[in-house]
Amino acid sequence: MTGQDAKRQGTASILALVVEDSPTMRQLLGFALRRIKGLRVVEADDGVDGLKKMAEERFDILITDINMPVMDGLKLVGLVRKDERYKNIPIVIITTEGAAEDRQRAMNLGANAYITKPIQAPQVVACVRELLEARSGRLDIEET
Numbered sequence: 001m002t003g004q005d006a007k008r009q010g011t012a013s014i015l016a017l018v019v020e021d022s023p024t025m026r027q028l029l030g031f032a033l034r035r036i037k038g039l040r041v042v043e044a045d046d047g048v049d050g051l052k053k054m055a056e057e058r059f060d061i062l063i064t065d066i067n068m069p070v071m072d073g074l075k076l077v078g079l080v081r082k083d084e085r086y087k088n089i090p091i092v093i094i095t096t097e098g099a100a101e102d103r104q105r106a107m108n109l110g111a112n113a114y115i116t117k118p119i120q121a122p123q124v125v126a127c128v129r130e131l132l133e134a135r136s137g138r139l140d141i142e143e144t
């Protein structure tokens, strides 16, 4: 069952994909995101892995790092936005402080928001909630 289907059935399942090469960052992001009620996190460790996971399940939001081996976040954002199936998925990029150029490129490629490392859980939750609510028109996305 996809996140969309679960929502229709009222089981409040939100599916988030976290694409990040650092296991520590993946863990921190996952920990923050699980504060959102009904949200399930799937992890991928680079852009190629991310695209593979996106082909397997339908995600409600994509959160991606920029600097990653194999396929970086800029390439991933570009490919996702060019794909008819994913053109409306909210995308949050995670960048390092001072990487203003990467940030701008990602936003130009179609990312919706960015979060700067070091990440803080409340900031991640607020950003993701806002995007999910804006897309679904729901105002009932709760924290656990």
Ligand SMILES: [Mg+2]
Binding pocket: 020, 021, 022, 065, 066, 067, 068
């Ligand atoms: Mg990285």
